[in-house]
Amino acid sequence: MAQLTEADRSALLAAGAPVRFADDAVLVRQGDAGDGLYVLTSGMVKVSVAAETGTETTLAVRSRGDLIGEFAVLDGMPRTATARAVGAVGAIRISQARFAAFGQQYPAALATITKSLVAKMRSATERQAAERTCGARELIAQVLYELAAAYGLPTANGTLVIPLPITQSELGELAGVAVSTTERILGELRKEGVIATRYREVAIRDMDFLATLRFS
Secondary structure, three states: OOOOOHHHHHHHHHOOEEEEEOOOOEEEOOOOOOOEEEEEEEEEEEEEEEOOOOOEEEEEEEOOOOEEOHHHHHHOOOOOOEEEEEEEEEEEEEEHHHHHHHHHHOHHHHHHHHHHHHHHHHHHHHHHHHHHHOOHHHHHHHHHHHHHHHHOEEOOOOOEEEOOOOOHHHHHHHHOOOHHHHHHHHHHHHHOOOEEEEOOEEEEOOHHHHHHHHOO
């Protein structure tokens, strides 16, 4: 949403209706038809995919200003993942028909949204490639860097706080790293002064170090 002009943002929000979701409520479900999308206005959403065995893997987290469900709306295919609320979530729901009308009236905005979708796909491809070539430490650094760059809030002491209630297990799933390994690496980064952690909160003290580490 931040990439849209103020007029385009207002028009997109006006195309839908506000909705609320309680903790653990499903916004979109893997395999369902793409009959609409959501613009997140508050809270956090966890995006996961389920294997045939039923095991779910966290693919991404989304927060205020992000779109949920745009893939299926744009290509007409079934939902590729499930998006579930983490805590209370506010959103604007826009039907497929209203979004199509918005795209016709605001083609530049549609192009920006499509570009954002391509960026998500590129990020997913880069993550898959990294999982084949990078070690666990580099993968964790990449996830922390991306979360801080996208959602980090600066503090008076110069750190960036990631204001997302994400667990160490979920961080590991995002990076494709085992929970025990994730806990060990986060402990190492704490000792090195790169990060500070509290319950479901991570503060980044050295973004430059993470940037160097993720590309090493």
